[in-house]
Amino acid sequence: MNFNxxxxxxxxxxxxxxxxxxNMREMIINEIKTYTDEIKVDALGNVIARKKGNxxxxxxxxxxxxxxxxxTHVDDKGILRFSNVGGIDPKNxxxxxxxxxxxxxxxxxxxxxxxxxxxxxxxxFIDVASTSKEFVRNNFKAGDMCIFKTEYYETENCxxxxxxxxxxxxxILIEALKNxxxxxxxxxxxxxxxxxxxPIGAKTAGYRINPDLAIALDxxxxxxxEDGIKMDVKLGEGAAVKLMDKSLITHPQIKDLLTQxxxxxxxxxxxxxxxxxxxxxxxxxxxxxxxxSGVISIPTRNLHSSGEIFSKSDVLECIKLVQEVAAK
Amino acid sequence: MFLKELTELSGVxxxxxxxxNYIKSKLDEIGCEYKVDKLGNVIAHNKGKxxxxxxxxxxxxxxxxxxxxxxxxxFIKFQPVGGVDQRILNSKSVLIGExxxxxxxxxxxIHLMSAKERGKSIPxxxxxxxxxxxxxxxxxxxxxxxxxxxxxxxxVEFGExxxxxxxxxxxxxxxxxxxxxxxxxxxxxxxxxxxxxxxxSRGAQVAAYGLEPDYAIVxxxxxCVHMPGVKENSMVTLIGRGAALSLMDSSTVYDIDEVRKVxxxxxxxxxxxxxxxxxxxxxxxxxxxxxxxxxKAVAISLPCRYIHSxxxxxxxxxxxxxxxxxxxxxxxxxxxx
Numbered sequence: 001m002n003f004n005x006x007x008x009x010x011x012x013x014x015x016x017x018x019x020x021x022x023n024m025r026e027m028i029i030n031e032i033k034t035y036t037d038e039i040k041v042d043a044l045g046n047v048i049a050r051k052k053g054n055x056x057x058x059x060x061x062x063x064x065x066x067x068x069x070x071x072t073h074v075d076d077k078g079i080l081r082f083s084n085v086g087g088i089d090p091k092n093x094x095x096x097x098x099x100x101x102x103x104x105x106x107x108x109x110x111x112x113x114x115x116x117x118x119x120x121x122x123x124x125f126i127d128v129a130s131t132s133k134e135f136v137r138n139n140f141k142a143g144d145m146c147i148f149k150t151e152y153y154e155t156e157n158c159x160x161x162x163x164x165x166x167x168x169x170x171x172i173l174i175e176a177l178k179n180x181x182x183x184x185x186x187x188x189x190x191x192x193x194x195x196x197x198x199p200i201g202a203k204t205a206g207y208r209i210n211p212d213l214a215i216a217l218d219x220x221x222x223x224x225x226e227d228g229i230k231m232d233v234k235l236g237e238g239a240a241v242k243l244m245d246k247s248l249i250t251h252p253q254i255k256d257l258l259t260q261x262x263x264x265x266x267x268x269x270x271x272x273x274x275x276x277x278x279x280x281x282x283x284x285x286x287x288x289x290x291x292x293s294g295v296i297s298i299p300t301r302n303l304h305s306s307g308e309i310f311s312k313s314d315v316l317e318c319i320k321l322v323q324e325v326a327a328k
Numbered sequence: 329m330f331l332k333e334l335t336e337l338s339g340v341x342x343x344x345x346x347x348x349n350y351i352k353s354k355l356d357e358i359g360c361e362y363k364v365d366k367l368g369n370v371i372a373h374n375k376g377k378x379x380x381x382x383x384x385x386x387x388x389x390x391x392x393x394x395x396x397x398x399x400x401x402x403f404i405k406f407q408p409v410g411g412v413d414q415r416i417l418n419s420k421s422v423l424i425g426e427x428x429x430x431x432x433x434x435x436x437x438i439h440l441m442s443a444k445e446r447g448k449s450i451p452x453x454x455x456x457x458x459x460x461x462x463x464x465x466x467x468x469x470x471x472x473x474x475x476x477x478x479x480x481x482x483x484v485e486f487g488e489x490x491x492x493x494x495x496x497x498x499x500x501x502x503x504x505x506x507x508x509x510x511x512x513x514x515x516x517x518x519x520x521x522x523x524x525x526x527x528x529s530r531g532a533q534v535a536a537y538g539l540e541p542d543y544a545i546v547x548x549x550x551x552c553v554h555m556p557g558v559k560e561n562s563m564v565t566l567i568g569r570g571a572a573l574s575l576m577d578s579s580t581v582y583d584i585d586e587v588r589k590v591x592x593x594x595x596x597x598x599x600x601x602x603x604x605x606x607x608x609x610x611x612x613x614x615x616x617x618x619x620x621x622x623x624k625a626v627a628i629s630l631p632c633r634y635i636h637s638x639x640x641x642x643x644x645x646x647x648x649x650x651x652x653x654x655x656x657x658x659x660x661x662x663x664x665x
Binding site for chain 2: 018019020042043044070072073075081083084085122142143194197198200201203204207208
């Protein structure tokens with residue numbers, strides 16, 4: 001299987017901050033509908049795609065949402081105040097271009113910050129570049145969200161884009177679903193909402209499905225950059241099998257299953273221990289009477305920024321591992 | 329409006345029985361069917377035209393204190409229950425336990441404070457309640473470890489249609505809910521008076537688990553920093569500007585389509601409304617919307633200045649707008665799509 005740049009770009013370019021996943025939902029349903037036996041959208045907006053079988057009930061989950069900003073106040077001058085949606089550090093925001101659901105743009109500006117003062121979200125604002133009250137009033141409302149404006153870019157083996165977290169996971173599930181090997185298993189592919197503010201969507205989707213085991217597909221940090229994160233995961237070293245993060249200690253059976261499948265099928269893999277963060281699996285493994293859960297992670301540098309970096313070959317290894325789990 | 333009676337009752341989280349008993353008696357008067365669940369939530373059912381299962385939730389509990397220690401001289405030490413602001417505790421009159429033993433919260437006199445101490449609020453572990461006794465034994469005859477403490481503060485109307493009371497968060501919601509149930513509307517909804525919101529929406533979680541609503545409206549008293557020295561975009565809500573709609577808070581990203589529907593209904597009926605301009609804080613919606621298979625939720629609140637204090641302030645006009653808006657929203661929702 002080759003890396004489908006066109007699909008990855010389409011996913012990354014899609015506007016889908018937490019709670020506003022409509023575009024992403026439509027794009028994914030459109031992409032997978034001819035390959036599934038059933039697609040449901042639940043009350044919170046999760047896409048639950050199923051390939052029916054009489055065997056084990058397996059849940060795969062990747063989240064459709066991305067971090068962004070929510071407008072809390074709009075004034076006549078076109079100055080927009082905002083809060084963060086998901087984990088965004090205010091000190092990384094000033095100067096960034098942002099794009100809204102309607103395609104209009106703005107730039108993050110800062111009030112005067114005195115020497116030694118910390119930048120708070122409340123001292124930042126978005127200027128939407130207009131001297132017309134009408135234009136501002138007609139186009140921007142409290143409750144609107146915006147995301148980083150970033151152009152998708154590729155090198156021979158890596159990608160820089162926004163929302164690799166978790167469009168890579170969505171990409172992997174789409175490709176794995178389209179090419180699922182024949183199996184008796186009852187396989188659910190969940191494209192969840194509101195992971196970045198929760199996880200919320202995975203909780204309700206997982207409750208509905210009540211699976212025998214669950215695997216989340218999500219990004220993880222790496223230790224191969226100069227950003228000070230100390231961990232063993234590296235770009236290009238294959239699918240990362242999560243052992244632990246703040247929300248989950250991977251079930252031993254899942255760890256063994258993923259390791260065994262990777263070894264047997266020559267899938268390049270590495271183990272991951274993450275000292276921060278969580279994924280959909282954190283919510284799912286505690287549902288009802290408990291669900292053995294794990295995560296296949298995509299090593300990603302510069303997380304939660306406007307330019308996240310991942311390796312194409314790692315993504316392809318993740319797809320193979322998902323396919324093997326689905327058919328096991 | 330039942331605000332005077334409701335705000336003068338005691339109901340610290342986990343000990344909501346006075347509020348519950350009052351609500352039950354009102355529901356009996358109204359002739360509304362209800363049950364009380366294992367954690368103490370009151371779940372009333374207003375039967376009528378139905379398109380979906382609607383849950384309205386208002387919490388009965390308020391923030392307060394709990395007695396944790398009685399010292400050898402009979403002074404009472406305490407711990408906070410819910411988000412209590414320690415800066416406001418000193419020099420307040422309080423009522424302790426079922427028998428409402430009066431007391432005052434004291435600290436050492438300003439004469440004895442060091443320059444450093446004078447500029448700071450007094451931490452909770454340096455405060456105590458004085459109930460006018462001289463010994464541990466005397467205090468123990470009146471107060472036990474574990475007794476709940478509320479502020480002593482009566483309901484007062486003042487200024488231009490404003491009210492001052494304790495516990496407007498969320499007796500305001502309870503009062504709105506009783507108003508709606510009293511109307512005997514031909515609109516189906518469950519009116520849930522929840523317990524233990526202030527310590528993490530515990531009541532709402534189990535109530536939603538039992539009810540499995542399709543749509544929930546949380547009725548709240550919410551933050552309002554409409555006061556001197558604050559920029560308008562940081563005021564969260566404004567007194568007198570109408571019902572406050574939530575877009576996002578620490579527990580919920582509200583379903584934007586449902587929020588916009590509420591907004592359109594407010595416009596259609598000429599009801600004053602505003603948006604909360606902050607995303608901090610949380611309420612029962614957080615627990616309700618992610619229970620079981622999930623539901624859509626919105627929050628409609630009454631702006632309250634000095635919230636969580638004995639002198640919370642709200643506007644009767646805002647209150648009327650909250651009642652009218654929720655009535656319109658549930659009626660429109662049960663009309664069918």
